Amino acid sequence: MPDITSFTENTNKFHTWLSENFEKLSPKIEIADLRDTNQGRGLIAKQDIEEDEVLFEMSRDAILNIETSQLSKINPENAEKLNNLTQWESLILVLAYEMMLGSESKWSPYFDVLPSGGFNSLMFWNDEELEHLKPSRVLSRIGKKEAEEMYHKLVPGQCEELGVPELAKFLTLEKFHVVASIIMSYSFDVDRPEEVDLVENGELEKETDELEEAPEVEPTEDDDKEDNSSSNIEDEDEEEEDDDDEDEEQSNIIKNDTFLKSMVPLADTLNANTTLFNATLKYTNHKLSMTATKPIPAGSQIYNIYGDLPNSEILRKYGYIELPNSQHEFAEIPIELVKQHYLKFPLSKESKHASALEKLNASQKLVDGVLELIDESEFLDMTLVDCEGSIVIESYEVFKDGEVLLELTVLITVLSTLFRAFQSDFKWLKKLLRGVGKEDSEFESFVNRTIMKCYQLIEDGMLNRGALDDLHAILDARLKQYPEEIVNGGFEVPEQYGDFSKEKLANIVLKNEVDVLNC
């Protein structure tokens, strides 16, 4: 039986705190108990709300981050020290410290409505439960190991460094996972006031409706100065690796960011839905305000959007899924499958040639040699400005509407053109093979010329037949990796959200991915 009394009491105390600490709290909204539909607390409209109406508003000192926390203030050097950690690390310490203060913390009634356990996000699934998600690539993004490494960096080292050894005792590994999971599913990346100024003055152009790191997303705000949701530990580690080269950025890591990872009370009480979202968090220089983006009829739930996330990512970070799917589903093609396709590609139709090529280990040499040249292609580096770095990456997203990542289109067009050319002339192929891996060889110049030609074709909107055939074959190979029941339509996505088993949640994610691959 859920404890209705303390749940309601905590909601009421939080509401009182909000009326004392917020600048505006519309009487048209209420915090509702939605546990009967497995949504915890949520925000409901008590009366009709108009588009652009402000639902609540708070000043920047009502939110919790390294600038407002006690941990920064108890010691004059702490603010600087926290700024030298990553956004994740510092907010974990800041939030844990305030929680340790208990009723002494300004945010104590807020903490009482945050979860203290019962998380469904993938970090809390055991190995057996995670098996159900195979072959989804979401499994590569859980970051359990990275989380533990972060724990050992912060505890006890950073706690002592900040002059709070008692925090090391409070922040057990179990508590660390709770705090990190709260940040994962409740925090916002709030634009700094200076950033808002720049955008408002037109000095910085920001694109609308685009996340900072789509689709490996954050509860960050989107570039329209409106909210989304938060980041994950691996995302930030990747950013840091990039920064590692730059000594200057080693210190003041956070000060270099245009946003500050923050806990934003009440804004994080909104549940999310990629179709039904009707409110968004807007930032001004001094304030944050939750604003209706559509008219909201009395009795409806007020929804945010945590980002352009597919169900696999919603499950990983937030522990729930959308039915029948998210608006932003994608599936992923691992590079291994692309390699395997071309390793099996018949380089000659004549059997005597085929065995000679086998002896030369030709397929492996060609696949490795071509991928190396594509990876290092200066031409692609300069022309594909929308792709970050090399087009040879671990996996490629394909989307619900049949759209494929540009990187994959280019890669497959080049590979399909090359391998069909290799297939056309056995003698020439043998000659080419001698140059694999060598600079200024005929092999290298042929591959580079083909890369340029293929790029031109793609720019002119032309995909050759061979590339399409290869893409379909690779998509089919990916589909074969999914459980038969899901691929053959033996599993049906339920109509109503409920208290689903982990296996059912996993099957819904796999079914969504299979549907995308079948598009």
Ligand SMILES: C[S@@+](CC[C@H](N)C(=O)[O-])C[C@H]1O[C@@H](n2cnc3c(N)ncnc32)[C@H](O)[C@@H]1O
């Ligand atoms: C930012 S919090 C929203 C407030 C939360 N419901 C609460 O009671 O504190 C995010 C969490 O709310 C839940 N949630 C959000 N949107 C949901 C939805 N559409 N359906 C089910 N649960 C949802 C998930 O547990 C998620 O991790």
